[in-house]
Amino acid sequence: MPAPAADPTATYTPGCVADDLRKLSLDIRRTVIEQSFRAGVGHIGSCLSIADVMAALYGGVLRGDGGDDPERDRFILSKGHAVLALYAALHEAGRLDSTDLKTYCTDGTAVSGHPDHVLAPIELSTGSLGQGLSVGAGIALGARLSDSPRRTFVLLSDAECNEGAVWEAAMFAAHHALGNLVAIIDANGQQALGRTSDVLDLEPLPERWRAFGWDAHELDGNDPGALAAQLEALDTSASSARPHVVVARTTFGKGVSYMEGQVHWHYWPMSEELYAQALGELDAAGA
Numbered sequence: 037m038p039a040p041a042a043d044p045t046a047t048y049t050p051g052c053v054a055d056d057l058r059k060l061s062l063d064i065r066r067t068v069i070e071q072s073f074r075a076g077v078g079h080i081g082s083c084l085s086i087a088d089v090m091a092a093l094y095g096g097v098l099r100g101d102g103g104d105d106p107e108r109d110r111f112i113l114s115k116g117h118a119v120l121a122l123y124a125a126l127h128e129a130g131r132l133d134s135t136d137l138k139t140y141c142t143d144g145t146a147v148s149g150h151p152d153h154v155l156a157p158i159e160l161s162t163g164s165l166g167q168g169l170s171v172g173a174g175i176a177l178g179a180r181l182s183d184s185p186r187r188t189f190v191l192l193s194d195a196e197c198n199e200g201a202v203w204e205a206a207m208f209a210a211h212h213a214l215g216n217l218v219a220i221i222d223a224n225g226q227q228a229l230g231r232t233s234d235v236l237d238l239e240p241l242p243e244r245w246r247a248f249g250w251d252a253h254e255l256d257g258n259d260p261g262a263l264a265a266q267l268e269a270l271d272t273s274a275s276s277a278r279p280h281v282v283v284a285r286t287t288f289g290k291g292v293s294y295m296e297g298q299v300h301w302h303y304w305p306m307s308e309e310l311y312a313q314a315l316g317e318l319d320a321a322g323a
Contacts (some may be wrong), residue, residue, distance in 0.1 A: 057059025067124035075210030081289035081301035090125035114168020166199025176217035195227030210249030257284025
């Protein structure tokens, strides 16, 4: 699918200030609610937890025109089941038009339930958890070997860190001193089968990543302004000796009261009544 033309309904320009990023987060959440209800699909809570991360990245952190520019930053959504938040961010950035967005999870669409690189803004098809960081490390190494300033950002879930392949990639990145690689962990504390701490506890995450040779940071992942500032402050120059990880502490289902911290919203679609309540809460938050 070719790259879409710029969408005149886009609501922000790169380099947003903190208030703009908060508005962008709300717009992303609203799109997640609207399109998930229209399609009758789940994974809503996971999408809502990363809305602020998407706002920070697509509100100005990612460099390049997002098209065929070889020097553009790369972004990989390793936790592919939360792709609707990525589609919403691409829409707000003018890189996914309304017509295509409304085909989400319909037959034959490229705007599917997991990222598919047949859609031009998507860098990597994902969905099988634990693989995005490995590809991201390879992309980052390729950038350094070609003397490119481009950076690679990979968004993983905390539960995804249960996968051994993540730690193999972490060792590889540290060994090769890939300072142009940034992992963001959506640490919402939940996964499909329950609390992450009950299924396989990996805390304290920052210390664990430091033990693997990474430059680790921890912050409120539902504060897009703080997150954007932290990502921009990382030393991703060629002289940086360590890859970077930001453990973003988020709330599963953030922004919709009845979804927050509730594991079943990993699966459930909304009724009309709950849909109306979700939109009402988001509208009130933006008033």
